Amino acid sequence: MNRFAELHDQRTTAETQLTALTTTQPAAADPAILDEIPYAGDLLPALPPQLKARLFAAFDLHILWNKPGNQAAIHIEITDATLQALPAILNPDQPGYHDTAAPEAADAAGSTAAVGSLTQSPIGR
Numbered sequence: 001m002n003r004f005a006e007l008h009d010q011r012t013t014a015e016t017q018l019t020a021l022t023t024t025q026p027a028a029a030d031p032a033i034l035d036e037i038p039y040a041g042d043l044l045p046a047l048p049p050q051l052k053a054r055l056f057a058a059f060d061l062h063i064l065w066n067k068p069g070n071q072a073a074i075h076i077e078i079t080d081a082t083l084q085a086l087p088a089i090l091n092p093d094q095p096g097y098h099d100t101a102a103p104e105a106a107d108a109a110g111s112t113a114a115v116g117s118l119t120q121s122p123i124g125r
Helices: 002-023 031-046 049-058 080-089
Strands: 062-066 071-075
Touching: 031 049, 031 080, 049 080
Parallel strands: none
Antiparallel strands: 062 071
């Protein structure tokens, strides 16, 4: 009789653990964060390099540069992991994130030093 009671307790414990595991699922990422991505373009030049690297890694960013053709092919991939990482990366309360800092001084062409190389015309032949 004791063995039967022991087996019953083991089964009850296993069922309780199984129920806890199946009810504890990670929260789904909120796709509404994608609506915030256009605002990141304003903040990107001021982000510290570590946060830029985390942002690019979250999007699995790949850039293929064709220098002779003066072309760039950009590929990003948005997954659940991307959606889960974005709130932490774009959180303005973290150290090094200065979304209210004074904008960088613009040069004569109107571009900032951080993105100036991206806005220059190609060198003619």
